[in-house]
Amino acid sequence: xxxxxxxxxxGQHFLTDKxxxxxxxxxxxxxxxxxxxxxxxxxxxxLSDLLLANENYQxxxxxxxxxxxxFLQDKYPQAGNKLIHGDxxxxxxxxxxxxxxxxxxxxPYNISSQILFKVLEERQRVVEVVxxxxxxxxERCTARAGSKAYGIISVFIQAFFEVEYLFTVxxxxxxxxPKVLSGVIRLTRNDMETLDCDEKLFWRIVKAAFxxxxxxxxNALSVILSKDKMGENPLYELxxxxxSVPDFIQLTNEIAQHI
Numbered sequence: 001x002x003x004x005x006x007x008x009x010x011g012q013h014f015l016t017d018k019x020x021x022x023x024x025x026x027x028x029x030x031x032x033x034x035x036x037x038x039x040x041x042x043x044x045x046x047l048s049d050l051l052l053a054n055e056n057y058q059x060x061x062x063x064x065x066x067x068x069x070x071f072l073q074d075k076y077p078q079a080g081n082k083l084i085h086g087d088x089x090x091x092x093x094x095x096x097x098x099x100x101x102x103x104x105x106x107x108p109y110n111i112s113s114q115i116l117f118k119v120l121e122e123r124q125r126v127v128e129v130v131x132x133x134x135x136x137x138x139e140r141c142t143a144r145a146g147s148k149a150y151g152i153i154s155v156f157i158q159a160f161f162e163v164e165y166l167f168t169v170x171x172x173x174x175x176x177x178p179k180v181l182s183g184v185i186r187l188t189r190n191d192m193e194t195l196d197c198d199e200k201l202f203w204r205i206v207k208a209a210f211x212x213x214x215x216x217x218x219n220a221l222s223v224i225l226s227k228d229k230m231g232e233n234p235l236y237e238l239x240x241x242x243x244s245v246p247d248f249i250q251l252t253n254e255i256a257q258h259i
Contacts, residue, residue: 004044004071014043015106015132017173025050027130027166027186028102034127036060036097040088040105040115043068045075047104052076060096062088089114093122102128109134109178116141116153119187123160129187130166138165138183145244152210156203159195159245161187197252201259205252209240217243221255229258 004014015021025047028037038060042048051059061076062084063069069085076083084091089111103126107115112133119126133141136149141157142165143149157163166184171177195202204224212220218227218236230236235243235251243251 002071004065004068007065007067013106013109013174013176013178015046015169015173016175017169018046020169020173021046021050023167024104024106024130024132024184027184028104029128029188030056030102032100032102032127032188034100034102036099036101038062038097038101038103040103040131041065041068041108042072043106045072047106048072048076051104052079058082060084062086062091064088089118091118093125097125099125100127101125102130104130106132109137109180112137113153116157120156120160123189127189129161130184131187132169132182132184134178135168135181135183138185141185141187145247146242148241150241151213152206155206155210155243155245155248157187159202160190160192162190163187195249195252197249198256201256202248202252205255206240206248209243209248213240215239217251221251225255225258230255231258 035056036058037051039047039051041063042061048059048061051057060082061072061079063072064087066085069083072079072083103119119129139149140151140153142163143154164186166186169182169184171179171181205221208223209217209220216237216239218230220240231254233251233254235247
């Protein structure tokens with residue numbers, strides 16, 4: 001069996017360190033009530049080897065790279081139609097999955113934010129995510145209010161998931177080695193079915209707040225609500241990075257009454 005050539009335009013850096021692979025797979029917690037696991041971008045299968053060896057899991061693999069898919073078909077004939085040649089970002093989850101599932105992967109760094117937004121779209125099905133991201137993205141996901149790394153993706157993800165930073169992975173664990181460090185995080189779905197506010201307005205407010213993060217919210221949110229309609233809520237005097245998810249929900253409800 002040959003190997004798969006890492007393709008720069010797909011952001012491929014194949015994990016080669018088996019200890020790291022075992023730690024990533026070991027971070028899954030099926031006790032949360034799932035047995036279906038979807039691996040995104042399996043490459044040459046270093047995570048897949050461990051996942052497919054666990055008989056308690058139903059493993060699905062998806063890769064956009066034809067060469068990887070051919071390699072994996074030869075390596076795992078038992079995968080059958082559970083090996084999907086396709087783009088995770090365009091995957092119609094309803095066509096493949098009935099119940100709850102987990103997502104795992106050494107995610108391509110060039111689409112990491114889009115992967116997170118896709119997870120948010122599918123949050124009613126996705127119970128858990130264990131994934132490797134560029135360290136900077138991993139830190140943004142786990143950042144708390146008040147820190148410089150805290151931003152739009154932090155708020156959106158933390159609205160629906162508990163997020164933990166598990167460990168850092170050095171460049172030498174990959175082939176070819178990336179120019180950055182990597183971080184493995186775990187997202188666990190919280191029990192928030194929907195936000196206690198108008199969700200579309202919430203997304204708008206968070207984006208507007210962070211798009212002008214140096215301004216106070218009274219100024220940054222004036223594109224949504226004119227200043228003369230804003231009340232005396234002290235949150236308006238803060239910058240976006242100071243507000244927690246509940247703060248943004250509170251502000252959304254207040255603004256909704258005046259639009």
